[in-house]
């Protein structure tokens with residue numbers, strides 16, 4: 001078990017090195033994907049390795065001159081990596097525009113790395129609009145054609161269905177881990193679960209799935225020891241929160257039992273239909289997502305992230321909520337007041353942690369997390 005988790009951790013810590021090695025080993029294309037809504041299945045079916053581009057830990061230097069300092073760490077880091085030549089391994093980038101800041105990032109990369117093909121597609125952002133399904137099908141059809149043009153070969157529907165099956169299997173295995181963790185049968189820390197999900201955003205699907213199967217066969221199911229405070233993690237879109245912040249929650253007496261993080265349950269929550277027209281299946285997967293795990297970058301009438309969170313926290317048996325918010329993430333900032341108000345109203349302990357790309361003062365944060373855990377413990381006891 002530890003060996004497999006270490007393999008996941010290595011890939012998660014350095015995704016582009018994995019991509020370079022994979023490319024050297026297979027001679028095939030690597031396609032970078034922007035988070036959070038484009039399916040990797042189409043690039044996979046085209047024979048490429050779809051890699052969701054990750055924020056790295058390197059301080060932002062050359063990228064500083066190209067982007068506003070009030071952009072989120074993800075955007076600033078992606079621009080910095082592009083200017084440092086880190087994306088030379090990529091044969092194309094698949095851009096979406098789910099947030100205004102990403103549009104600026106796409107423009108900078110277009111201007112500064114002109115040799116890198118960019119497939120820019122705008123997914124419909126109002127998911128329950130009358131035109132949403134037609135428009136989404138049009139977008140995925142266009143992406144299909146663009147991938148065929150990039151590879152110079154037709155992309156057969158059967159190949160896409162095979163990729164959908166491979167992705168579904170991978171997601172289902174990770175959901176099994178979530179189920180076991182929620183039920184208290186296995187202990188996977190916040191850091192470990194992040195490594196499982198983040199590596200699946202990068203690794204060859206078949207390879208990752210084989211490792212997951214081995215992990216599930218060998219994982220210790222002796223359950224939780226002691227009496228930790230069960231914690232639900234929410235938020236953090238687009239990029240992974242620093243593992244040290246997740247460690248802190250557990251070092252202070254918490255136990256992460258569930259989440260709706262993008263580098264977590266949000267990424268693997270839904271499958272795509274394996275039969276029928278693949279474009280239609282992928283479009284349903286996209287259009288239905290806010291009914292399952294609401295995303296603040298997509299609009300839907302009556303979509304209440306806070307209502308979803310109240311139910312999800314209750315279902316997981318969590319005794320408190322930690323909201324992880326990337327600094328300057330506007331979509332998340334718009335929704336947070338509603339979440340805070342709902343959790344205050346229901347008397348559920350919650351804590352907001354704003355994360356930064358730059359160094360974070362963990363000592364000061366530790367006091368806040370310890371206080372939160374103590375409040376949640378007393379509340380549960382009462």
Ligand code: SF4
Pocket residue numbers: 072073074075098099100101102237238239297326328329330331332
């Ligand atoms: S949604 Fe938030 S985290 Fe994602 S790119 Fe936009 S501002 Fe950054």
